[in-house]
Amino acid sequence: MGWGPAIAFTLTIQTRSNDVFRTGGLILKVLRTSGMLRRLLCAVLSLWFTFPAVESASKSVIVSLNSKWNSTSLxxxxxxxMAKEDEQLFWRFISQTADKCPDRDWSQVSxxxxxxxGIEQASKILSPPLLDLLKLSLSLRVYSPTVQLFHQTGADYAMPCAAFFDVHGARGCNVDELEKAMESAHERDPxxxxxxxxxxxxxxxxxTIVIIYGEICTQEWLQLHTKAVELASSQKMQYVLRHHMTPETHKTxxxxxxxxxxxxxxSTEYKAVDVSEQKNEENIDEENFHGFNFKQLKKNYIDSSDHIEAFKLHLMESQELGPTKQWQLQDLSFQAAQRIINEGENALEALSQLSQDFPLHARSLSxxxxxxEVRRDIELNRKNHLSDAGLEPGESALYLNGLNLDMDSLDIFQLFNIIRQEELVSTGFFNLGFRRDYLPILTNIDLSEDKNKYAVDYRSAYPMFLNNLDxxxxxxxxRNSVKLLLEPYYPGMIRPIAxxxxxxxxxxDPAHEDSRKLLKMAHTLYxxxxxxxxxxLFAVESNEAVNGTNDVGVAILNLLNFLAVDNAYHDALRIVVEPLTLWVVADLDSEHGRxxxxSAIKSLKRSSMTRLGIIxxxxxxxTLCEENSxxxxxxxxxxxxxxTQAKQFxxxxxxxxxxxxxxxxxxKWEELxxxxxDVNKFENEKRLLNCEPLKFDGIFVRDVLKLSPGERAFIxxxxxxxxxxxxxxxIESDVELIARIVDSRGSSIIASQIDKWSADSGSDSPSDLVMQSFALVLKHGVNRKRTFVTLGKYKNSAVTLSAEDNxxxxMNIVAVLDPLSRSAQKLSAILQLLRKxxxxxxxxxxxPIPKLSELPLKRFYRYVAVPEIQFDKSGKIIExxxxxxxxPPKQLLTLSVHSPDAWMVESVFAxxxxxxxxxxxxSSNIVALFSLEHILLEGHCFDEVSGSPPRGLQFVLGTSSQPSQFDTIVMANLGYFQLKANPGAWLLQLREGKSSEIYTIASHxxxxxxxxxxxxxxxxxxxxRxxxxHVSKRKGMEQRSFLPEEGESDGIWNSISKSFIAEKYDVINVFSLASGQLYExxxxxxxxxxxxxxxxxxKFWLLKNYLSPxxxxxxxxxSRKYGFDYALVEYKWPRWLHQQKEKHRVMWGYKILFLDVLFTLDVQSSLWMLIK
Incomplete structure (x- = not known):
């Protein structure tokens, strides 16, 4: 029959005490048998995986998710x-790409x-690491919302052409119209x-500001772009480029x-499907089971009927999920860990397979x-190292260059931004001559924003206190007990303790105009x-010649009988600093510059470890090169x-x-x-110096430091x-303070670490390396504390995969995980993506968890992300x-999409x-299509004075043409509010009525x-976003409350409903939710x-999140047939609230959130309708 070719590519046989047959991912062990039976089983297995009617292999579940907006230009x-990297790179890319545009008709290009x-042009600009990140960003479509934002800004007044311009409100499509619009631009507002x-x-x-809307490389855009560059180069206009796509060329x-x-x-307490016509699952059709006629096989091979029965039993077990006996469950997590360790370089693939399809592997894994030695090393590593990082058995963590990333809210797009920053750090150190030696610097330096950098002892200045809480x-x-600090209180607020x-x-300065705001704030807080x-604490002119008769500030100070500030406190703050290079930028021809x-030179006497340079x-x-200037x-x-002589001179x-x-x-200078x-020698050598390089200092200050001529600064x-x-x-103490602040941010740590490095640093001196390293960390480092996870000698508790290109x-990535956890399912896919x-x-x-009492995973999981865009044969992007x-064919499953916290997703086809x-x-593949309906705008709102959330305050979100597209209220918890949005420019404002009457937006x-x-x-x-x-009450509204105090109402919803003016309820509002066709x-x-x-x-209010298309x-x-009204509403569970895992619990959480907190502002009362 010619089995050879079929067996050759589907079967591998290991000749040991047991034969192991591997076919398409299945591993089947049978006892050593005769050659004839082995050939039979090979043929059977080969047929099984190539048979077209095999049920479980021929049907799949396929899920995809698309944006609501049309495709954007790659x-x-x-x-x-490029723009995120540097605005100059953006225009360089635009210029290079524009040169390629005339080569072909871009409307027909795939x-x-x-x-x-685009990649070809980018490769001429970007380094290889950044080029790899560019490819990843295009695969993830990271910048599609940014492009769509620009498109949306011009959509309201788009012209009937592929590219158009906007000159102070005048719009057109061609170059002639552009020049004409510019002539009258001064008559209109920019x-x-x-x-x-x-x-x-x-x-x-x-x-004159000219905005060009269009798609890069289209002929219409190219004409306007070329003209705009010409006019901008001659200083006749500002050229602003915004992306814009036409629906005809971007339909998908x-x-x-x-x-x-x-x-x-x-898992549900109610039946979700019709079981009245289900067949008895215990009766197996032996004539057609998984495509095999086992009844006929047993007749043809009577001597091998036991082995055929064993094979049928294996197929039956493949439909069952997981072990059911307690003793089989206990060690599953450790067994998975052992399996992953055994795989070595293929550990990530094994982790992905075991975790994402665990229900299929549970029985064989047991x-x-x-x-x-593996069990011992895992337990010792957990005891001696993981516990120090606060990790309990079974907990997961991800560290990227020491940054601890939150596993619960891990967002691939936020992760991409962090990777981009860390790539700049690692590449920067690599270019300085260091490979992986920079990691101790990153982990030892604390750049977190909440770190206390320094403190000032104000006591010696004797401030005037307005109050005394004691x-x-x-x-x-x-109450005045300090134990109250241990009790919980509202986040972001100070507990009132006497x-x-x-x-x-x-x-x-009491006489300064800006001080009035501070005094007003102090009075308000009081x-x-x-x-x-x-x-x-009053700061006034300290010159003795200035007194209360000629200075208002001093007069007020004298009036209040303030004591002079004791300068001795500066000495109390002195600390020993490590070597520091301090550059002074100054104009030495001016009094302020000198x-x-x-002051900087005089500060060296108190801090001999600081070096000084002058720019x-x-x-x-x-005047720079004037003799004897x-x-x-x-x-x-x-x-x-x-x-020493130079410093003194x-x-x-x-x-x-x-x-x-x-x-x-x-x-004369000789007198100094x-x-x-040696004055004569100095004079002669001075004349031989080329003074022209001094002029480059000014260019450096202007172009690099972005300072104006004559301005002063420290570097x-x-x-x-x-x-x-x-x-x-x-003054001198100011210079010392600057040095201490810089040192507190880690300069001494960097200097200490560089002393230990043995890498070849070329011609760079250690001090230069300290400055370059410090600047690199501050510019590109993430402002968060880093942690370095060590393993010690417990090598059998981890798998290390080295970078492919030395x-x-x-970058350094450490993943701590339980292989049979929900985190591992997601993390395994992300780690594979990053490796590629x-x-x-x-x-x-x-x-792993030492002893399990139930199946650790009860779901199949896939994470959608690929390292680079794939195209089909016609050049279209593969979805x-x-x-x-x-x-498993018999198991009842329910599908859910786990999207980033900011996404609001719904099904559109199934x-x-x-x-x-x-x-x-x-009968065929289950295909489901979901749509990203909204990207959330979230926020926290607080009263500027009290710091408490103004619960019940109402916001609306919209555009200038539609100001109230979405609305919401501020929650008491954390002042949280949530609004639906999409890529674009939005306007957020207080809702007209009570909200805008009492409050005004103070800051944001x-x-x-x-x-x-x-x-x-x-x-x-x-x-x-x-x-x-921060909001503040309007003048005259300070004592007015937006909602009644506690005890005056039955709850938040009752309070909100009473805030609307209504004499009677003409409409019955009914809220309900359902999921699944039966409950629908x-x-x-x-x-x-x-x-x-x-x-x-x-009017029915139905939760849209789970309704079928x-x-x-x-x-x-x-609605038309029965004459009722309805509204589909949707909200996203706040990321800071506890997240439920089971779908039906998530749905009940949404019901509570909807009714009690986020209900639409136009409704006064509602009924809850439970569907069972």
Whole structure:
């Protein structure tokens, strides 16, 4: 029959005491048999996996997720990647790509050709590591929301052409219209630019702003772009480029990545499917079981009937999920760990297979032997190392270059941004000559924003305190026990305790206009009894010639009888600092410039370990090279004199008393010569110096430091402190404070580590390496504390996978996990993605649970993400999918999509019931399509004065044309609010009515500015945006409460409902939810019953998150037939609330969240309808 070819590619035989047959992932062990039977089994197995009618292998579950917006240009996404790196790279890429545009008709070019063109141009700009990240970003479509934001800004007034311009409101499609619109531009107001707009580097000073909308490389865009570059280069206009795509060329949606899909083994207290016609599963049809006629096989091979029966039993077991006996469960986690360790270099693949399809492997895994050394090393490593990191048995953690990433909220898009930053750090150190030796620096330095950097002892200044919480009568109703600090309280608020535990000092000049705001804030905090001791410290002119008769500030100070500040406290703050290179940027021709240099030099006497450098920043560069000018003399001293002589000589040169005499000619510089200085030799050598290099200091200051001519600043290990105002006087103690701040951020740690390094650093001195390393960490390092996980000698508790390319920088990734956990299912896919995308060392530290009492995983799982975009034969992008093959045919499964926290996803196509999947009951693949309906805008709102959340405050979100598209209320918990959005520029404002009457927006963070009493918020990424808003009560509304106090209402919902003005309820509002076709049928029946049994209008509020596409499509017909109204509502479970795992528990959580917290603002009361 010719079995050979079929067996050759499907079968591997190991000749041991047992024969192991491997076919398509199945491992079948049988006793050694005769050659004839072995050939029979080979043929049977070969047929089984090639037979076209095999049920479990031929049907799959396929899930995909698309964006709601149309596909975006790959070239535009590449340009946005460049812009995130450097705006100059953006325009360089645009210029290079534009040169390639005339080569072909881009309207007919395939996606693959556009991709290859973009990558080709990018490879000329980016380093290999960044090019790899670019490919990953395109696969994840990271910058598609950014491109869509630009498209959306021009969608409201788009012209009927592929590319168009906007000149102060005048729009057109061609070059002639552009020139004509520019002539009258001065008659119209210029447009408001976005913070992420791309402005051409030439023409930025021009008053006319021209915005070009179009798709890169289309002929229409190219014509406008070429003309815009020409006009901007001649300083006639500012050229702003925004992406815009036409629907005709971008009809498809964006195929998304970065989400997980689960098929959970369904557990419910009610039957979810019709079982009336189900057959008896215990009766197996031997004539057609998995494509085999076992009855006929037994007749043909009577002597081998026992082995054929064993094979049939194995097929039967493959349909059952997991062991059922307690003793088989206990060691499963350790058995999985042993299996992964055995795989060595293939450990990630084994981890992925075991965790994501665990229900299929549970029975065979329970027979795996765990070696004693593996068990011992895992337990010792957990005891001696993992416990120090706060990890209990079974817990998971992911460390990227020491950064501990939250496993529960791990977002591939946020992870991508972190990887991009860490790639710059690792590559930077690699270019300095170090490979993996930089990791101790990152883990020892704490750059977290909440770290205390320094403290000031204000006591010696004797501030005037407005209150005393210990003794004032107004605080007597407060408790005064310090034990109250141990009790829980509202997050972000200070518990009222009658003790001076917290002190707030305002340092101000009482006569200065800006001080009024501070004084007003101090008074407000005092009046509202905020539990702070509030003090005022006056800072006025210290010149003795200034008194109360000629200075208002001093007069107020004298009036209040303040004591002079005791300068001795500066000495109390002195600390020993490590070596530090401090650069002073100054204009030595000015008094202010000489003063700052003089103070810096004098500070060296107190801190001999600090080195000082001077960078010239003259207001008038022509004086630099004038003979015997102070800048030229200082330059000569630094280059010609020994260190001690140079310091003494420069000190005299910049001392104002001598500098004035030098300028007036009353003194010659020779009179300032210091001991041991050969004046004649210095004069002769000074004349030979080339002074021209001094002019490059000014260019460096302007282009790199971004300082204006004459401005003063300090540079310490890459940190720029300044520029300082002309009125600011920098004294010695200020310089010392700067040095201490820099040292507190880790300069001494870096210096200590570099001393230990043995890498070849070329010509760089250790001090240069310290400065370069420090600047690198501060510029690109993430402001979070890092942790270095060590393993010691317990090598059998982990698997190490080294980076593939030793000639490139490598990042360090450590994953601590239980191989049979939900975290491992997701993490295994992410680790595989990172291994293929970036050069990294990966260490998998196994942390299994010692004794299990139940199956650890009751779901199948897939995570959708690939390292690079794939194209089909026609050049179109292949859709990303989650595919489940070889599922158990009899098990009841329910499908769920696990998307990032900021995503709101719903199903848009499914022929089968996704809530109740049984593979043996379907005739073909189960295909489900989901859509990303919204990207969330989240926020936290607090009262500016009290710091408490203004619960019940209402926000609306929209655009200038539609200001109230979405609405929500502020929760009492953390002041949280949530609004649906999509990529674009949005306006957030208080809802008209009680909210805007009582409150006004005082300040906000992580936003993009204000516009007409609203907050401008940009949604430009898949991670959404979380903002922080502070509101304050309007004048005259300070005592008015938005909601009644506790005890005056039955709850939050009752409070909100009473805040609306209504005399009677004309509509019955009914809220309900359902999932699965059976319960949706029940819901239909109950809805019709409610309508038929009431005379009042009815409106149904249905949770949209879990409704099937078929049910959502039938609602309009049902509504018209029975005359009821309905609304589909959806919310996302807040990321900071405890997350349920089982689907039905998640749904009940949504019901509580919807009714009690986030219900729509237009509804006054509702009924809850339970469907059972």
């Amino acid at each position: 070239l535009a996404e590449i340009s946005e990647f 996606d693959e050709m556009k991709y290859e063109t 447009p408001r630019l976005l913070s992420i707009d791309h402005v051409f580097h030439l023409g930025k000073e021009a008053k 949606k964006v195929s998304l990545s970065g989400y997980g899909v689960e098929l959970a083994i369904k 027979r795996h032997v765990v070696h004693q 003794t004032d009568v107004r605080y007597k109703h407060w 003790r001076n535990l917290f002190t707030l000092i305002f340092v101000l 009046e509202h009894e905020v539990p702070l001791r509030i003090g005022l 003063q700052i240099v003089y 010239m920043n003259p207001s008038n560069p022509t 102070i800048p030229s003399l200082v330059n000569a001293a630094m280059r010609l004199l020994p260190h 420069i000190t005299k040169l910049v001392k104002e008393q001598f500098a004035k005499d030098l300028h007036s000619g009353a003194m 010569a210091v001991g041991g200085m 310490a290990n890459g940190i720029i402190v300044g520029p300082f105002d002309e009125q600011e006087t920098i 000639d490139r920088a490598a 995308s970036i050069n990294c060392d990966v260490k998998i530290v196994l942390n 990303n999918q989650a595919r489940f093959n070889n599922l 022929e089968y019931d996704l809530d109740n999947i049984r593979m043996e009951q379907v 963070r992580n936003t993009k500015g204000d516009e007409d009493n609203a907050i401008l918020v940009l949604i430009d990424s898949f991670s959404g 979380t903002i922080r808003v 049928r029940f819901l239909n029946i109950v809805m019709v019953s409610v309508v038929k049994n009431t005379k009042k209008p009815v 078929h049910f959502k499509g039938s609602l309009p017909l049902l």
